[in-house]
Amino acid sequence: xxxNTALLEAxxxxxxxxxxxxxxxxxxxxxxxxxxxxxxxxLAVQRxxxxxxxxxxxxxxxxxxx
Numbered sequence: 001x002x003x004n005t006a007l008l009e010a011x012x013x014x015x016x017x018x019x020x021x022x023x024x025x026x027x028x029x030x031x032x033x034x035x036x037x038x039x040x041x042x043l044a045v046q047r048x049x050x051x052x053x054x055x056x057x058x059x060x061x062x063x064x065x066x
Contacts, residue, residue, distance in 0.1 A: 019063035026056040
């Protein structure tokens with residue numbers, strides 16, 4: 001295996017791990033939104049988490065598209 005192939009494979013593995021992490025964080029926010037605790041959070045926190053959810057969704061999608 002040459003160095004370029006190894007670098008490409010390492011980059012792809014890193015991208016896949018980033019996609020997986022973004023997806024897990026996205027699903028964690030969704031799970032939180034399904035709890036009673038979500039409704040107890042201050043509105044500003046709900047908005048921040050909702051914005052983070054949207055950002056993570058775009059990131060996850062972008063990483064999956066490659």
